Amino acid sequence: MKDFRYYNPTRIEFGKGKEKNIGKYISEYGVSKVLIVYGSDRIKKNGLFDTVVKSLRDNGITFEILGGVQSNPVLSKVYQGIEIAKIKGVEAVLAVGGGSVLDSVKAIAAGAMYNGDIWDFFTFKAVPNKSLTIFAIMTLAATGSEMNNYAVVTNEQTREKFSFGGSSTYPTVSVINPELQATVTKEYLAYSAADIFAHSLDLYFSASYLPEYIAGYVENILTTVIRTTEILLVDSSNYEARGEFAWAATQALNFTTFCGVENNRFDTHFIEHTLSAEYNIAHGAGLSIVVPAWMKWQKRNLPERFERFAQKVFNVHSADAGIDALLKWYKKIGTPVTLKEGNIPEEDIPMLIEKLLVVAKMWGAEKLYTKEMISTVFNNAK
């Protein structure tokens, strides 16, 4: 085990109907005015918005509203939220939606307490150390944003998709009611599964040291995702499977998998963020294209770990067989595995490589993310 610090103050309220208590949870922290942020009008049609509003009113909490957050959330919407938060003097921001809504909320909450441009946080020009209080009601399980302090936002002017995180941007309370996640399409369920896989495999296959305890911990997340995704594709109303899927998503990126691990990276996220910034492809769909292609590049560096993965997760017996099994599983659940299937023109590869090399330089990671590495991954994804 390598040295680590673990601290995660987010309170999770998991279960049926817990969104009805959101006003109570918020009032426990002395908050009396919030900004509600959401995505499409679906939450107005299905009654969730009314439930939230009623709970806030019952607890004497006033609110402002900002809808229209899209997946691959954009910076202009974040600016809008920051303006409302500052002008109206809200004390907290409440996300009602999936990871994109919550990521926007984290940026709004930090931006409302910052006098500069919020994009400074994403480009390492400033570090966020205070935020409005953050609450969330999750309608999609995938990103793990509900129990971590990170946010990913796309600057649509520059087509850059970057992330930031500070000590103040953990949600204070996140509500996870699997029933609210039961109407997600099969397509998005598959993308979500691919997202959870990528969070797990980025760590599993990049760490220069991975304690066996953590390897087993991650494998348990992966086998849970495989089992529950397959149940949900047949029976979308299966509450138990929906619940385990949601909790596996949370556990995959609440940094419990980081404990004792050395030098883990986010290689596939690094590459995918440029795809979704450029083509607005669903993040999970981008990841199912990049992950196997990256694994083919990375396997030479950690042959034993690739064999272990093959054995433990897919019950096959070689590194290559493990990658093939993952590719087949992605195809089975219906998420793309090639650039073509993701409608990404192969002739754009040189442009994508150039964009990634610029980001790599900003991160000070040019030695890791070389032209050879990036182009090999793209070629593997053809």
Add this chain to the structure above:
Amino acid sequence: MKDFRYYNPTRIEFGKGKEKNIGKYISEYGVSKVLIVYGSDRIKKNGLFDTVVKSLRDNGITFEILGGVQSNPVLSKVYQGIEIAKIKGVEAVLAVGGGSVLDSVKAIAAGAMYNGDIWDFFTFKAVPNKSLTIFAIMTLAATGSEMNNYAVVTNEQTREKFSFGGSSTYPTVSVINPELQATVTKEYLAYSAADIFAHSLDLYFSASYLPEYIAGYVENILTTVIRTTEILLVDSSNYEARGEFAWAATQALNFTTFCGVENNRFDTHFIEHTLSAEYNIAHGAGLSIVVPAWMKWQKRNLPERFERFAQKVFNVHSADAGIDALLKWYKKIGTPVTLKEGNIPEEDIPMLIEKLLVVAKMWGAEKLYTKEMISTVFNNAK
């Protein structure tokens, strides 16, 4: 997944030499005066005490001292600590030791902020809602006390070993340096392994509903404990194994295993606490006697789960074979499996049953902990 709330604000500082930073960690919380609590003089001989004192002084923190906490910590020592804390006006209590020291510290921290008798918390006459700030440096991995809010203390007058926990009794920072745990005897390592097993198996074999994700999570803890214990019995200086063992101990009782589980109980702890209160047997040694005896009683209620355990943890293929494998493993690592091996007179069984029935009544659990159940478990332990 059943409904749950998860909230655990303890910050873990894990790794080599982290105890040297304890003064810095404490000062981050604005604390300027602490009570150091420890067990035997071992920490004075091996230099740990001096390291702690230096770190406190370097950070301008003054301190009082209370040594002499024994395993199966006693109430009289807690009273002593509360008195010092109140008279000297300390703001925090720092445990330097194992679970017994930290449990005493939790009781001291809560008792110092309470005007009645601290034993009221253990007998459900009062609920602790404020405490002095709690810090810990762990020299033994077993109880998981470093990342939960519970404390177990023995009232040596009444020979009752009870527990309490409140929202204020989570450690604020716990330091886990596996190197500090490397000098534990082989005997106590085995008892510690048995304690972690009991925390895991109490949940695994009592829950009326256990999500498959959590089953896998617990099995990963158990197989980690088996693997690392066997390494450490041969090579006590193996840092990686020591580290994984320590982290598995923490994870087994930081309530992550409780998420989504229904009706889990602490049956073996309920029974064992009376043994260690009565005979001052090491808690882990008492547990390795009680656990298999209780499993033999419990297996009829959850036959499929016992078969799963047998398969996943010991790679054998029936409930009985799983229990046998556990018994053999306990013998192999050198922890007792019968009352006789634990020097507990079999003729005391009727007296022990009567004591347990009194506790069961206090807990309102007479229907669960019947005379038939308790006597069957003791008879299975002959």
